[in-house]
Amino acid sequence: MKITYHGHSVLSLIMNDGQKLLFDPFITGNSLTDLTPEKVQTDWILVTHGHSDHIGDMLPIAKRNDATIISIVEICNFAEKNGVNKTHGMNIGGSFDFPFGQVTMVHAQHSSGYEVEGQMLYMGEAAGFILQAEGKTIYHAGDTSYFGDMAFLGENFDIDLAFLPIGDNFTMGPHDAVIAAKLLKAKQVVPIHYNTFPVINQDPEAFITLLPKNIGKVMHVGETIEL
Numbered sequence: 001m002k003i004t005y006h007g008h009s010v011l012s013l014i015m016n017d018g019q020k021l022l023f024d025p026f027i028t029g030n031s032l033t034d035l036t037p038e039k040v041q042t043d044w045i046l047v048t049h050g051h052s053d054h055i056g057d058m059l060p061i062a063k064r065n066d067a068t069i070i071s072i073v074e075i076c077n078f079a080e081k082n083g084v085n086k087t088h089g090m091n092i093g094g095s096f097d098f099p100f101g102q103v104t105m106v107h108a109q110h111s112s113g114y115e116v117e118g119q120m121l122y123m124g125e126a127a128g129f130i131l132q133a134e135g136k137t138i139y140h141a142g143d144t145s146y147f148g149d150m151a152f153l154g155e156n157f158d159i160d161l162a163f164l165p166i167g168d169n170f171t172m173g174p175h176d177a178v179i180a181a182k183l184l185k186a187k188q189v190v191p192i193h194y195n196t197f198p199v200i201n202q203d204p205e206a207f208i209t210l211l212p213k214n215i216g217k218v219m220h221v222g223e224t225i226e227l
Contacts, residue, residue, distance in 0.1 A: 010030070
């Protein structure tokens with residue numbers, strides 16, 4: 001599989017059979033991204049939680065691509081009420097075998113709400129995703145603080161690559177993300193959710209130096225790695 005980082009928490013994956021996945025499609029309003037909403041092509045959209053900087057362009061991208069949204073049930077219900085034809089609702093602790101691989105929805109310690117016409121809608125619990133596909137295991141933590149049950153994830157999943165937020169203020173910062181990485185036992189860790197707004201400015205290279213040697217990797221916007 002090929003994994004590309006697009007700024008903030010946005011990832012795109014191309015599987016060996018050509019299926020395309022998109023995580024947390026915050027494009028419009030994301031000054032760091034290299035994507036244009038109208039040009040995005042994807043088959044599946046995975047959304048960790050209901051904040052606008054993660055739902056982002058979920059609705060128009062799903063409609064234009066006839067893509068399936070995978071998320072907590074409340075977000076899927078919201079998408080269906082807003083004209084999306086294909087959704088797959090999940091909840092914390094559940095796994096499902098999709099054509100591209102198995103997805104497990106795991107806990108994230110965060111809030112989740114989306115404002116529509118001045119009203120804040122409840123969008124279910126915040127979550128992270130563990131993707132097991134093509135012999136690899138990838139963890140997208142979404143927005144979360146450090147929490148002790150990350151040790152459970154490290155014990156039960158052989159994580160090849162973990163995407164962890166380091167921005168602080170809204171999520172864990174670099175120090176707590178280092179502790180999280182230790183519990184997760186991930187072979188490689190990539191920082192996400194930083195520098196999009198002034199309040200979450202961080203130095204990703206400094207974060208990497210806090211990790212064990214050869215564990216951390218800074219992915220620049222538009223950079224692709226292959227697993």
